[in-house]
Amino acid sequence: MSYPQHTGEMASHPEIAEMRERLERTASSGQAIAVEGLILLAGVYIAISPWVVHFTNEPNITVNNLVVGITVGLIGLALTLAPERMFRLAWVVAPLGLWLLLSPWVVTASHSARAGIVWNNCWVGGATIVLGLAAMGLTIGVTRRSGQR
Template sequence: MAVPTTGSSIEHHPDLVEMRARYEKAGSTPTAQLVEGLSFLAGLYMAISPWVVGFNTSTSLAVSNLVVGLAFAVLAFGFGSAYERTHLLGWTAPLLGVWVIISQWVINGAPDTTSIVVNNVIAGGVAALCGLAVMGLAMGKKRKG
């Protein structure tokens, strides 16, 4: 039995078009652009922080910061370039920030020096706050729309 077609696709549905326009508007505000840019920079810093602070000899913690930082930067880049498609991933950003904060105590063999603790707490805190701000932008636009 053949499936009947109506000739129109879901891409042109009025609700979908309106929702995409709303998220595009939300992603193009100066506040959203600032949060996305800061998130991207925070992700890049988390990725390079083992070499900046000097704990690249701790392989497991350095790899964790590198992977989480790159993932965070890619996620932030997605927010900046395709907010309407990536805003639902916003809940992962604060979790990545929290992981950076606690990773130094969770990963076995990670050195527990003051510089590493301060670095990861500040970088993870900034990342978590940026993630919460991205989530707030998405939720705020849902309520107002």
């Protein structure tokens, strides 16, 4: 059974150019630039937080924060460098923030995580959730505005 190939039909659709223009305007707005930059900074802080808060003696949570921080930082960098291609990935930041919030109790071996680990991950996790929701809000705004016409 052969399926018809529909290559190029969406690229020539008249609303695609308008949607790209709206996305470009939103991505270059001051709000979007601030959110993208804050996501990048949050990712960098998450990655270095085990050394800043001095909980490198807990290897599991150290590796967890390093990996999550690098991931959030790369998403922030991608949103900054290529927002028109990456705006649909912005939703991933909020679940990563939720994971940071929960990880001290899930990842630590002793299940009696030090207060510094808990406070650090709760604050930075909450901030990451808020930034992820803000990035999603910008994305939803672009999608809704392009669907109204």
